[in-house]
Amino acid sequence: MPTEAGDRLLATVGNHLDGIEAGLAELGELRDKPAGHFRITSTEHAAETLLWPAMEKIANSYPDITLEIVIDVGLSNIVTERYDAGVRIGEAIEKDMIAVRIGPDLEMAVVGTPAYLEARGLPESPQDLVGHNCINLRLVSAGALYAWEFEKDGRQINVRVDGQFTFNTSGLIRKAALAGHGLASIPVDQVQDDLASGRLVRVLADWCPPFSGYHLYYPSRRQNSLAFRLLVDALRLRS
Structure with a gap:
């Protein structure tokens, strides 16, 4: 059973364990190849026009990165439903999320x-x-x-x-x-x-005027691996 001092130590470092694990995972990726399994929720339209073209390139270049797309036109909570990221129009993204624009304006x-x-x-x-x-x-x-x-x-x-x-x-x-x-x-x-x-x-x-296009979004507190950063960069809208 942990001592009182041990309990205090766990309380102090517990919030940092996820970051340590992510750092160790990234060291492994740098030594070998980028790897990881990612679940993303998206509308059918965004998946077909934006996610699939980028993910096909990722899959060809990095075979150890596996991808799962779940089609949902609603507003899934990516934290409680354990998605790595989601795709929505820019106007519908919560303030505590990091949003990366991946598509042009929509109409x-x-x-x-x-x-x-x-x-x-x-x-x-x-x-x-x-x-x-x-x-x-x-x-x-x-x-x-x-x-x-x-x-x-x-x-x-x-x-x-x-x-x-x-x-x-x-x-x-x-x-x-x-x-x-x-x-x-x-x-x-x-x-x-x-x-x-x-x-x-x-x-x-x-x-029907144009409006803000699709964004990839994920929690701001997420510790991002090299594989996830490669995925985000592949999807990022180029000007």
């Missing part, structure tokens, strides 16, 4: 097929969406539906839409929109080809 597009819009009419303002069949996005971890966000001339409006379909992935939302089942709010880069071909038509574009 949402409200889209529908020409046939749907001909039958239901063009919405002229966000409030008009109440009369439309809209394809909802479920934020699973938050347990709620995403409220479509709009802004124009400094005026911000959030609209709770309703419709026949609800999904938690943007890929299925796009498919439902292409099938003519209603209007979708989706990152514009995911429907660029559909807009160019005329399969989809964009509405309310003047209500």
Whole structure:
């Protein structure tokens, strides 16, 4: 059983043990090769457009680094759920996190097929969406539906839409929109080809300005290994 002096010593150095372990791990990496297993939570869109291209390069260059991506469009708590890092838009990151920008500004597009819009009419303002069949996005971890966000001339409006379909992935939302089942709010880069071909038509574009893009975030108190720093650097947005 530890003595009273031993208890005091453990209380003093206990908070530093994680840092010591991280330092020893990094010495091992410098002697051998960068290694580690990392779990990252991300939206499907960010995973496909940003994480995968960078991680494929990491995997090819550093085979001892293993990566796990968990898709979640909600706001997971990366500390309690034991993720090494997460990906969110910059506006949604807590203040006690380190945030590294990994993508350019984003822009949402409200889209529908020409046939749907001909039958239901063009919405002229966000409030008009109440009369439309809209394809909802479920934020699973938050347990709620995403409220479509709009802004124009400094005026911000959030609209709770309703419709026949609800999904938690943007890929299925796009498919439902292409099938003519209603209007979708989706990152514009995911429907660029559909807009160019005329399969989809964009509405309310003047209500959808660009906003802060994706950031990789992780706890500020985290002791980062060489392998984790390589991962962050591979994802970092270059100007």
